[in-house]
Amino acid sequence: MVHQHFSLVPELTVLENLCLGSGWRRFDRARERARMAATAERFAIDVPFDALVETLSVGERQKVEILRCLVQGPEIVVLDEPTAVLPPGEIDALLGLIRRMAETGKAILLVTHKLAEIERVADRITVLRRGRVTLQAAGREVGRKALASAIVGDAAAGIEMTAGRGSRRIVRRQSGVAVPPAALMLDGIVLLDRLGSRRVDNLTLIVAAGEIVGVAGVEGNGQSELALALSGLMPFAGGRYFVADTELTAATPAMVSAAGVGVIPEDRHALGCILGMAVDENIFLGALAEYRLGPFVNRKAMRQATGELIQRFDIRCEGPTAPFASLSGGNQQKVVLAREITLNTRRLLVAAQPTRGLDIGATRTTYGHIQSAARDGAGVLLVSSELDDLMAICDRIVVMYRGRIIGEQAAGAYDRAALGGLMAGHA
Amino acid sequence: MELARILRRASTSSAGAVLIALLAGLLLMAVLAPSLPNALAAFARGAFGTTYAVGASVNRAAVLALVGLGFILAFRANLTNIGGEGQLAMGGMVAAAVALKTDVAGLPFGLAIVLPALAGACAGGLWAGLAGWLRVRRGTNEVISTLLLSFIALWLVYWSVHSDALLRQPRTSATSLPESADIPNGAMIGMLVPPMHQGIVVVILLVALVHLTMTRTVWGMRLQAIGLNAASAKRAGLSIPRLTIGAMLASGALAGLAGAFMIQGEQYNLKAGFSSGYGIDGLVVGLLARGSAPTVLVFALLFGFLRSGGIGMEIGAGVPSAVVLTLQGLVILAVAGMEFLRLRQARSLP
């Protein structure tokens, strides 16, 4: 099995990595090298055996990973989103390799959401959505449209949220009226991951005050990195980031919050909260300046304010001082929401997968709060892989694929199938 | 209530660890002593048999408590400061230097005592702060850096008392030892009940202060935040570099003050190796206390009396005080081992 996250040891050479796990035999370099070379040749994989893995590009590392898998002579090879990290040039090489592997009699299971690749190599296709099979057919027979709709599903299974849309204040250009600065302006931003791959590639986006812009796309196309960068946690390798009039390209998280940006992070346990602390502490950790009596924490005021938020956001917990870890997932998310919307969000709210893991009720209230934030004048950037939700509340939807925006639709003209196709890479 | 919480904390793994080690120690004593009751009597005498013994034990406890407090403060921010011995040494050395080489002795209002002590605290603080800076700027693991700095500090003290240009006492005869001169009377900490000096009052105040700081202040809460989840804390706007260095500065300052107390309160001059393992013991006290300042005091007293008892046992019954040393080692091992049980327990909870 070839995973998305490689398990190679960077400090060792390719050959050494390939030989890991060959038991307690004496390490006969020559013999192992010959064995590896033979397999590599059979599949026409070209890797430098004596190079340190840390010097290799992502594509080359993947080749090593695949070779390691093949050397064991498996009957079935499973590849999990193999092209997620590859630049376009290397995808062809990989697909060629996959076909060669199949030609030698191996069964290949390719897990991917990229339509283009499916079309090129798949003999048979199975589509899974929400844990169920929605399509099973021979590769050549299925058209793009059918594929796309199998992936994103049919309409109407999602949230009905028609109310409230009309009353939002979307500032439109009117002659003679001063236009307030955009809530968010991203100009050609580039984000790189640890290995140097471009996760966000020259992205430009503008969100007006009061507008809800949805970012659709299958996870792994740069949305996570985008949200991190907007929080000030990831450096920009290129481009500029503005909120209202303030440039935040090199801002720290504190500066970002001070500029009026609230962020609901994708992984709330890693970034959104501190499990070992209480609810009130989690909410006001960043705002202690306002809740202090000299050097001391003003616990009473904190508890009181937390109590109000608990009411307003319907958070089910034992009280303001309840340990955060004792709350259910949905209520934890409500705490994060409460904090970000009331404390930080003045100009912009970035919500990354905000309803993940929430039940229908919690989802509804979450979107309700997001909409009211927009009503109060903030711009909202809503990143979600739930197309239905996006279509229900966004004024605009852009689709991210491989770190770029490859398409956009406006409310009132949403075409589900087209969006699905965009999400799967079909521009 | 506070007391209940303290007792509950002490009664979990740490107390269990100490108990196991004490039993093992008793076994050792039984093996080594010609007569166990004799040995135990000598131990008791040495620990609290006379006012002198009690006073000496309390003095020791004061030093251990300070180092332990420093340890738990840094640990709250998930920083493991094992350089207490070195920070203590730096503190003692600088306190002695200020007392000897400047004119503090003549100052009124007790400044003659306070200034060297403060200088010692600063020295210890900077020594630990250096490790904090290295962590922030170069990513150096503070365990390694505080350990190495500890050795460096010990040899700096050695150098200072061997060098005539630094702190060595004037060589009036061929047999004058490489030590510093005695510090002026004005710089010596006053006595409560000799030999117990007033430093213990300061220590009790500091226990309360550290406890308050960690549980009720903004700074304490921020330290806790970065200790639990640095990424989220950063997201919330906390400055990790500033808090890290701050925690290390405070941690080292407490150990430095302990060194000053040793010099100004007990020994009255500087000798090489004066720290004789107090830093390590203080570290153990900190570990056992599991983050609670009042518990630090409890274990500091325990270890202080243990040490005195060990010495008494050696003098009175011929049982080597190394038994106490071994006991301490066993306590540490028991704590390390208990951690495993606690983790296993924690992980099996839903």
Next chain:
Amino acid sequence: MTDTILVVLAASTIRLAIPLLFAALGELVSEKAGLLNLSLEGMMLAAAFGGALGCFASGSPFVGLVVALACSTLVAGLQGLFSIVLRANQIVSGIGLNIAVLGLTTIGARALFGRDAGFTIPGFGKLAIPGFSDLPFFGPVLFAQSGFVYAAPAVALLMALLLYRTTPGLALRAAGDEPRAVDKSGASIAAIRWLAILVTGLAAGLGGAVYSLADIHTFTENMTSGAGYLALAAVIFGRWRVVGTIVASLVFGAAASLQFQLPALGVDFLPPALLIMMPYVLALLAVSGLVGRQSPPRALALPFHR
């Protein structure tokens, strides 16, 4: 005149560096596998004690050596129990073992050797290699040392071969950087680390035995007095490479020998304390990345949970 001084310096450099070398190379193997053994000091001290004990009881230094190795391996085994099986904090358990070993060896020395401060045991004498030992300079420096010195290059070579030319060595190096990768490939991290720590125990035992069986033929309380920590510093300064560790040990040995010889040379301005602390300063510079780039194994001191 200067000739003799140089010879003495060089000879004592080697003599003082050898125990560090053994211990440091042994520790290198452990750290490459991800284990940090602060108890290295305890292992060496236990070996010094065991060596003296065995030799005292049997009259033969070879028996002493065997007992020394057994003692240090026992301590290593205990450290392994804490680090690998219990997954306890490696720093805390290391310090605990050091203190416990110090206490026990002190008690043991008093009990078994009595208050006789000057007792001696027949130890290993210097082995002059005929012919070579008459060479000018290199003769006394390299060929008139104790047997341990001659064993050192062999041990070093063995370690290097183990780490870089065998499959277990490969797995060992990977275990210190990416234990998950090794675990996935089917090898057992626990087994690898046990192998590593036992190697460390044996090597540290050789180093510790030098003190009581070769250097001074007796045992004194806390005989190793920090040599274990110096060896740890040598691994850091040597940047976790075999050659680097050897060089570091030699440099530290030189510092130690200078510390004794400088006063004899009449060099007053350089305080011996400065030389003693130099190894630690060097190690600190190395670990702060102010001297060179190589960094420690990424999984160092982190307990492995599946």
